[in-house]
Amino acid sequence: MxxxxxxxxxxxxxxxxxxxxxxxxxxxxxxxxxxxxxxxxxxxxxxxxxxxxxxxxxxxxxxxxxxxxxxxxxxxxxxxxETGLHIYSINDVDMILNDEDGDIKEGILGTPTHKAQNSEPFDSTPQTNGIHSSGKPSKLITPFGQRTNKFVVKYSINDVSNTENGREEPDHENHEDDIIRKVQPGRRCSLTVHGSKPETGCRFMYDRIEDRFNALENRIRKHTTTLVSSGLYEEPVDPTVSSQKSIVTVGMICCDGEGHLNEKSTMLQSSVEHSGGQRVRLELQNLSQYSIFPGQIVGIEGHNPSGHCLVASKIVDSIPLSSSNDLNLHPSKKQALSEEIQSTDSSGRQAELSVIIASGPFTTTDNLLFEPLVELLSYANRKLPQLLILLGPFVDSEHPEIKRGTVDQSFDEIFHQEIIRRLQDYVEYIGSHARVILVPSIRDANHDFVFPQPAFDIHPPDLKHQITSLTNPGIFEANQVKIGCCSVDILKHLSGEEISRNPKDGAPIDRMGRLAKHILGQRSFYPLYPPAEGIPLDFSLASEALEISLIPDILILPSDMKYFVKILPLSGRGEGKEEEEQVKCVCVNPGRLAKGEGGGTFVELNYGKSDTINASIIGI
Missing domain, CATH: 1.10.8 (Helicase, Ruva Protein; domain 3)
Incomplete structure (x- = not known):
């Protein structure tokens, strides 16, 4: 041939x-x-x-x-x-809902009854309203459409009190009740956003050296204040002054050269208040275990006999957040997007929250049909979660067709036609109780290339209380469940810069859990400094926007690294084990919804009463 x-x-x-x-x-x-x-x-x-x-x-x-x-x-x-093919538009919604023609109803995305859920093929692809690509024609064969394993449970956790139940499930098609108990539909969740910085349309990439210096200095100062107020350590002193007795100091881990951090190149930069911002070499040989990275703020116990080298005997690499201060935020930092108070019942019991979490890209690399997103919305249409959280990139600047410039639409047109219109159809069909959260990414071709990143400037008509865009990173509450999310791949960046020494007792090491705990312990969504190559970190915006001001119940950190759901026990103000177990955070890496020409993964999670959780990582 x-x-x-x-x-x-x-x-x-x-x-x-x-x-x-x-x-x-x-x-x-x-x-x-x-x-x-x-x-x-x-x-x-x-x-x-x-x-x-x-x-x-x-x-x-x-x-x-x-x-x-x-x-x-x-x-x-x-x-x-397809002579009988009708291309629906958003103006046809009312006509479709009132039409009694059963053949048309089968082709649209609707709120299914219980009977329809049992009879409908689980992996069917819906015909959503919009342009032709919104409903993939049956004769257009793509690698994603030819996949055989659909909606396979890759990993699951059944209860927060027994995290060992997480196990690999056999590859079989998942049915309605195989994943998690579904919250009864029709119950709208409350939503409160904590902080809205940076604001849409803000001025960025004009940060000065002074802004960088102040941002780093403020982090050291805040950690010092928190360490002293805990009552566990005395007032820090200058680490650059020679002393034969043991001292306590606080500073930032730095590298003395251009390459990667190692034991020989580790430096500690203290605050201007204590040492004028000077650096001193940090000796780690006496430590049985540690985990450090550039930009990490740590407390050090040790001594400096010569004035040139601080010999560490203990590293305090995490200053836990106090749960008592979680909600002591300035009123201006809270933006209430709903006035419902039904997130708690009369007894003050926490309401349940069902959520589906997915991270972009939302289309495969061989086309811009957004088939994985269509499948995800079809799945959400069956499961009826109270909250659908989607993290960018939505219009991926790394997509081959976007990079080559072969598309005949603007990036904004692709975003509104392929993403927003589908989401509008979804919430209209599901009903007023459905909510969608959008978090942008620095890889979004239609949005500002800056980190931290303002929210999308979208104003869907009559749906602004159902489709909400957050800043990147962002923190919000839904039914009193605190959720933090950041679409920058901080886990991958930390993994490439961290150095560690593990204890010799042979205990298994959970490295991804350790990296996630660094983010909470450092009280920052991006504690790495200098930032990874390609990250447009603006220090004039970072001081307030990157700060983690409360302990999230759920922390969403999408990454190119392997998907996971982990329960992170966090210590309180005391050192007892029982007190440490009182505060927990569920860290979620949903993976990518699309990987190459095939499907990826997403997470379905049910955060219930008494800290119970059911979670499944599902391959689409």
């Missing part, structure tokens, strides 16, 4: 630049799209004329654009074949 393709190209006067590679790709195109050699050569001629290429040469560099041309041809052919 390759020879026949080559002959057809030569017949019409085209030469092949990288013959072997081009013929291999053309053969793949023929197989995938059921084309004959003459068909693919004819398509190339159309592509050649449309692109106004100068030379009659088939170049390997043009193959990606040619593939997109073939896909568009195939989609147009399918639309022409």
């Amino acid at each position: 390759e020879e026949e393709i080559k002959e057809k190209f030569q017949e019409v006067g085209f030469t092949l630049e990288d013959e072997e590679e081009i013929l291999k790709k053309c053969l793949t195109f023929c197989i995938n799209y059921n084309l004959k050699p003459s068909d693919i050569v004819s398509s190339w001629e159309v592509y050649y004329l449309n692109r106004r290429l100068d030379e009659p040469t088939v170049k390997n560099a043009e193959m990606d654009g040619f593939l997109l041309h073939l896909q568009n041809e195939k989609k147009e052919a399918i639309i022409e074949e």
